[in-house]
Amino acid sequence: MTTKECFSQYVANTYARFPVELVSGKGELLRDADGRDYIDMGAGIAVNTFGMADKEWADAVSAQLHALQHTSNLYYNEPCGRLAEALCTRTGMKKVFFSNSGAEANECAIKTARKYAAKTKGGDYYTIITLKNSFHGRTLATLAATGQDTFHHDFLPLTQGFVYAEANDLSSVVSLARQHKCAAVMIEMIQGEGGVNVLTPEFVEGVARLCEEEDLLLIVDEVQTGNGRTGKLYAYMHYDITPDLVTTAKGLGGGLPIGAVLFGEKTKDTLKPGDHGSTFGGNPAVCAGALNILSRLTPDFLDEVEKKGEAVRKALQGVKGVRSITGMGLMLGIETDGDAGEIVSLAIERGILPLKAKNKIRLLPPLNISWENLNKAISILSAVIEEKSSCNG
Ligand SMILES: *Cc1c(COP(=O)(O)O)cnc(C)c1O
Helix, strand or coil: CCHHHHHHHHHHCCCCCCCEEEEEEEEEEECCCCCCCCECCCCCHHHCCEEEHHHHHHHHHHHHHCCCCCCCCCCCCCCHHHHHHHHHHHHCCEEEEEEHHHHHHHHHHHHHHHHHHHCCCCCCCECCCECCCCCCCHHHHHHHCCCCHHHHHHCCCCCCEEEECCCCCCHHHHHHHHCEEEEEECCCCCCCCCCCEEEEEEEHHHHHHHHHHHHCEEEEECCCCCCCCCCCCCCHHHHHCCCCCCEEEEHEEEEECEEEEECCCCCCCCCCCCCCCCCCCCCCCHHHHHHHHHHHHCHHHHHHHHHHHHHHHHHHHHHCCCCEEECCCCCEEEECCCEEEHHHHHHHCCEEEEEEEEEEECCCCCCCCCHHHHHHHHHHHHHHHHHHHHCCC
16 A cells, blocks of 8 residues: 555545655755655744754754653653743743643633633633634634634534634724623734734734733734744744733744743733643653754844845745735745646645645745755746746736
8 A cells, every 4th residue: 555545545534635745854855755855845834943854953852752751740851841941031921831732822822811811800701802814723712713714614613702803903903802801812923824914013012002901911823933933033022012921833843742832920820730731741852852943043043034034035026926925034925826726736846845825825944944945946936936827817
């Protein structure tokens, strides 16, 4: 049986997959089962921060695996404590809860917001305002938080207590905050799955002011935008705000499952023993890898991420068939004349692996991608975009 046959017989059919079987890689270069190489422009959906099989990261994980791979949360382990310390030191947040995924991090933030509001205002103040077109995860509560009907149908009834405002329309948030008894507002600085839509500073700072005035918690979902992706350690750092809760996951682990909730001053003591937990959360091997990733996201490295993003924009701006480019750093969305799905498929045939988000091409390469391969990937992508624009137009 081939791997593809094995999948079609035994793996649940929940993903539309490209006809590529990856077997190995180094950095931004990935090899398939037929021995073809690709330049990775997706990093496992913003997960492989330093690309495939990064030596420093793999050594950190493997040393920890040989010493202590798991303890449960009944005991202390050093990498978990050190990672929490590093996250707080780098952000000014006060405490951290570790989970295994973005959805779980958001679940914890939602539970924290509900408890905080119940204690400070009363049990009926549970509504959380999220944005239309957002994406917060696949569990029942985070699905409810996700402001896209396409994910909701077939899974009703959803968890109660979520209402959806228009992104970049402060009056829409204000009016929902007046109509409902609210606990929090939850936003992505750049809507990733929603199509790489960047929130404006006026909107984000307006929401932060509203939260301050009404004592609503400001929850920032940095699952995709976090960990250096946008050229700052966390995307909220591009804005003049201090979140009450930050959730992150994807790129933090460099390729292993981790999620984290960062608690600010208001929420740092909201959860008490027994309120929340996770068997694998704070796993020492995963945390040792994440510590290595975080230690390498230095100011100089992040400047380089920003520069690479600017170079990509510049290279694509004049290309025939490119309508617009959105995003920050190495999280970019490209709206094209040609069909994004067809462009991605052809790009894969030509040896690069870009992603899609809604009707856009989405680029999330490893942050340490070499300039040479970045330029090569962009010239292949440009040619494909141009080709597809003339055959559609
Ligand atoms: C991917 C993503 C999630 C869900 O993360 P999982 O690890 O798949 O559960 C949540 N929020 C945002 C913004 C994401 O991009």
